[in-house]
Amino acid sequence: MPExxxxxxxxxxxxxxxxxxxxxxxVSAALQQGAARRAATEAGTGRFLVIVGVARSVxxxxxWLAGQGANVAGFAVHAVALRLGAIAVVQALLVVQLLFALPxxxxxxxxxxxxxxxxxxxxxxxGLILLVGQGATAHAEVRPRALPWAxxxxxxxxxxxxxxxxxxxxxxxxxxxxxxxxxxxxxxxAVLVVLATxxxxxxxxxxxxxxxxxxxxxxxxxxAYARGSLPTALTAMTITDPVLSYVAGQTLFAARTQPHLVPxxxxxxxxxxxxxxxxxxxxxxxxxxHTHVPPRQWAHQ
Numbered sequence: 001m002p003e004x005x006x007x008x009x010x011x012x013x014x015x016x017x018x019x020x021x022x023x024x025x026x027v028s029a030a031l032q033q034g035a036a037r038r039a040a041t042e043a044g045t046g047r048f049l050v051i052v053g054v055a056r057s058v059x060x061x062x063x064w065l066a067g068q069g070a071n072v073a074g075f076a077v078h079a080v081a082l083r084l085g086a087i088a089v090v091q092a093l094l095v096v097q098l099l100f101a102l103p104x105x106x107x108x109x110x111x112x113x114x115x116x117x118x119x120x121x122x123x124x125x126x127g128l129i130l131l132v133g134q135g136a137t138a139h140a141e142v143r144p145r146a147l148p149w150a151x152x153x154x155x156x157x158x159x160x161x162x163x164x165x166x167x168x169x170x171x172x173x174x175x176x177x178x179x180x181x182x183x184x185x186x187x188x189x190a191v192l193v194v195l196a197t198x199x200x201x202x203x204x205x206x207x208x209x210x211x212x213x214x215x216x217x218x219x220x221x222x223x224a225y226a227r228g229s230l231p232t233a234l235t236a237m238t239i240t241d242p243v244l245s246y247v248a249g250q251t252l253f254a255a256r257t258q259p260h261l262v263p264x265x266x267x268x269x270x271x272x273x274x275x276x277x278x279x280x281x282x283x284x285x286x287x288x289x290h291t292h293v294p295p296r297q298w299a300h301q
Contacts, residue, residue, distance in 0.1 A: 014085030017077050018093035024074030026100030029234050031067030032058075033225035034108060040226035051222040058222070075214070078190075083197040087190055091245035095128040095238050105230045120277030124235065127270030128242050130263055142195060146252050150191075154184050154244075162220070175228025176236040178220050183240025185217030190241075191248050231278050239271065 039054035039061070051058070058064045081090045098121050106113045158181045165177035192213060195206035224233035 011085065014081050014090060015093060017081035017084065018090045019096065021074045021078040021081060022094045022097040023100050024070045024077060025094065026097040026104065028067040028071035028074060029097070029101045029225075029230065030104040030108065031063045031070065032222065033105075033230045033233065035061040035064035035067070036222050036225040037229075050226045051219065054226065071218075079193050079197065082190060082193045087194050087245050087249045091187070091190060091242040092129045095125045095242055098125055098234060098238055101234055102231065114281065116277050117281050120274040120281065123270045123274030123277065124238070125274075127267045127274060128239065130267040130270070141253065142198075143252055150248065150252060151188075154188050157181070158184050158216075158220075172228045172232050175224045175232045178227060179224035179233040179236035180240045182217045182220035182224055183237040184244060185213045185220060186237070186241045187244035187248060188213040189217060190245050191252065231281065235275060235278055239275075 035058050036051060036054070039057040040050045042057075078090070078094070102117065102121055103113060106117070161177050161181040161184070165174045165181075168174045168177065189210060192206040192209045196204045196210060198204075199206070221233070221237070224236070227233075
């Protein structure tokens with residue numbers, strides 16, 4: 001009779017907390033994207049950051065405020081999960097927020113999800129979990145020399161992504177680019193949370209960086225929500241955050257794993273196939289719902 005594997009309370013706790021955080025983030029995304037998108041579409045503003053122009057409107061929207069409350073709760077649960085488990089594992093589990101958020105978005109628009117929507121969502125989630133979760137190790141000693149280079153690289157990447165998004169005419173592409181930048185911020189926040197909680201109960205310089213990356217990521221998230229549909233923004237962030245966190249876990253910490261080429265290839269194919277299905281789904285995209293706004297006015301924002 002085969003022996004049962006003792007998973008351990010910390011591992012079970014990490015999984016449960018990560019899934020709970022994913023649910024809270026999904027509720028937050030569905031509520032806030034609907035409010036931000038409607039406010040931006042009605043305003044028809046061409047500001048560099050459209051969310052700044054509609055800030056008063058979204059801050060007075062009860063749905064947006066409820067979504068922000070869910071986001072704060074999700075961040076707290078997420079931080080505890082990162083304290084218990086490896087960053088790659090926690091960030092990989094967060095991708096299931098797609099499974100939660102997209103049905104909520106479809107219900108909000110009173111449309112039933114198609115088979116292709118479920119297939120695309122499951123394909124993206126499964127591919128990302130396979131990609132970043134294989135052989136993930138627990139927290140190891142940090143490599144201090146790599147931190148400045150990593151921070152500078154992420155900062156430059158965010159600037160480039162936001163700059164290119166401003167030069168892009170298509171709103172959905174602009175939303176995706178800004179969402180990728182937001183994913184870079186959230187991955188940075190995850191690394192800083194790991195560094196800060198590992199130093200407890202003593203102080204850590206990482207505590208100073210957490211509010212900066214979190215606020216910037218939140219601002220970029222709202223911009224992505226205001227510019228495009230929920231699948232565009234959420235899928236871009238969902239892909240960027242765990243993949244970048246996996247890279248961070250491999251480069252910033254002493255313990256490394258040896259990824260296998262076959263699972264990596266299968267994971268890449270699954271993610272690409274899922275993105276193709278979601279990107280062309282007529283069910284989930286809401287950019288054509290706001291017919292009262294002139295198309296040309298929104299197209300050049």
